[in-house]
Amino acid sequence: MNWYTIENIDQIDTPCLVLYRERIRMNIDNAVKLVKNIDNLRPHVKTNKIAEVCEMMMEAGVTKFKCATIAEAEMLAIINAKDVLLAYQPTGPKAERLNNLAQHYPETEFSCIIDELEVATQLSKIYSRSGIMLNVYIDLNTGMNRTGISTGKGYALLEKIKNLPSLNIAGIHVYDGHLKDPDPLKRKQKADDEFMAVQKLIDQIELNLKRKITVVAGGSPTFPAHAERRVECSPGTFVFWDWGYKHQLPDEPFEYAALVVSRVISVVNETTITADLGHKAIASENPLPRVYFLNAPGSKPVSHSEEHMVIDVPDSSKFKPGNVLYGIPVHICPTVALYDRAIVVDNKQATTVWKVVARDRMINI
Secondary structure (H helix, E strand, O other), rough: OOOOOOOOOHHHOOOOOEHHHHHHHHHHHHHHHHHHHHHHEEOOOOOOOOOHHHHHHOOOOOOOOOEEHHHHHHHHHHOOOOOOEEOOOEEEEHHHHHHHHHHHHHOOOEEEEEOHHHHHHHHHHHHHHHOOOOEEEEEEEOOOOOOOOHOOOOOOOOHHHHHOEEEEEEEEEEEOOOOOOOOHHHHHHHHHHHHHHHHHHHHHHHHHHHHOOOOEEOOOHHHHHHOOOOOOEEEOOOOOOOOOHHHHHOOOOOOOOOEEEEEEEEEOOEEEEEEEEOOOOOOOOOOOOOOOEEEOOOEEEEEEEOEEEEEEOOOOHHOOOEEEEEEEEEOOHHHHOOOOEEEEEEOOOEEEEEOOOOOOOOOOO
């Protein structure tokens, strides 16, 4: 019997998100081994959004986390995480919400990234009013071209914000998600090349501030490269893994720990079946195929709509309505966000349900 088979599957409605507890634990353990010093591990929770998964990381010794939303930050505070970095520049109401989190959860130290003087100034005003010190990380753009200031302009921003009240420059944030070469040596070389300029900036900032700073770097693709540096590594996808990274990054020591489970709802013709796995059940930002079925070799999704996925198969006579399909998403992160709960499997039995609590944009604050 395959590792992913659920023996009490008849009790489960589909489509659903299924998590395999022992595989999650194995992925966490492998991440800890990769960094060697657990103080250098700051997992990103945007992939899992589940308090129980984060608690598993804490049980393994993780004390620092990264997140992308205020809800994710609050989820971490609720479970008493010590150190939470919002890897998102808070603008508008988000700035006030972050400050409110700090007031409501004083046992958790919150921080955020910035790349703009105007945002830093506004945060300084908000935090000065509440009498709280906010740690900030200068966000660098090393080629992702999504957020951040160019490395060459990082020192100038430091000079502009270093004396703003209620802000403490904790360090810099470097996300290089554009580096995904399947060849681990090429991926590492590119990460090393980009980090050379970052290291020069680190030296300049530390000389200016007369103290060491913290560097938060990378994601799952460059995790092994940054694990060799004096930085905090922040992988996210590693905890569940997916088809995309499994085949793009075969060198990394992680295994599938999350599946989408669906059922055949119609046999269309001799080579076509339809499953209940529509846009609302699996991430749809990638081209087809967006999922690979472990127990249906040779199958290929060819059409996708709100509630349906049409699949080409070698021989549809091997399928009938109600048959279960176990699928690995190409991209697990936005797939998780489509579900309000996840079914947890232990020893081939669906045993419990975990709420995907940070799927919501707001929990309390």
